[in-house]
Amino acid sequence: MSKLLGITTDNKGRKQALEPCLEPCPIERGMRVLGGKWKGSILWHLKDGPVRFNDLARQLGGASKKMVTQRLREMEAAGLVTREVVSDRPIAVAYDITDFGKTALGFLEALKNWAEEHQI
Amino acid sequence: MSKLLGITTDNKGRKQALEPCLEPCPIERGMRVLGGKWKGSILWHLKDGPVRFNDLARQLGGASKKMVTQRLREMEAAGLVTREVVSDRPIAVAYDITDFGKTALGFLEALKNWAEEHQI
DNA sequence: TCAACCAGTTTACTTTTAGTAACCACCCAT
């Protein structure tokens, strides 16, 4: 029975990982929350204060309204942003970043800097 | 002509974003390189030294060989990892993280810590 | 009245990603 870098070999020569990185490992879990297309950008655009739906969609440029709605709903469910109906008639909705959402900004800034520094 | 948070309104009332976050904005570009399923985990598993193909696939648990191959090829093209044939007959291949790949580790650690701290 | 706005929803696709399962060729030990 030998062991090397988390992989065992039994007495019949069969190998198996000791601690396989099962799907819900922290990196993959984090990516599911922040990694979808546009999610990072949306959070980034909310960092300076509440933004209204159509303004957000315009600033995201290439994203369709459907995508923006979908991502916002997911991010709302994850507790990253809040949706507030500011007024009925004329309807106005503002999306804001939560305190929890703000905890992800440092990490997004790291990604942004990394991408800029390395000409990605 | 008014201006608010990067959005202009012309004299006919039409609005448009001044600096729309066009698709290749740094956050989205970075996510394309590091955000695919398994990519972060693969890089993380290589941080302590070269790992062989099947060991990597085993450690990733749920990932099929096809997925691992595909991601490794993309990461090789991006310059994050190198593939080295260690020996012919019996064939042995080792994947290693490049210096460039190492520049992404800090950011992956931030993501990992963030996911762990917030029970994601 | 007309056009543009608000905040979406719906439809009808296309594209991309993820995934399984089987297979290749060759090696080594029992």
Place this chain on the structure above:
DNA sequence: ATGGGTGGTTACTAAAAGTAAACTGGTTGA
């Protein structure tokens, strides 16, 4: 010769992600 290993490839399917464009049902300003 059987069953395990090595490092993949191929064929196919299913699910997710993404698109454009139309539509709702109002409001607002010229």
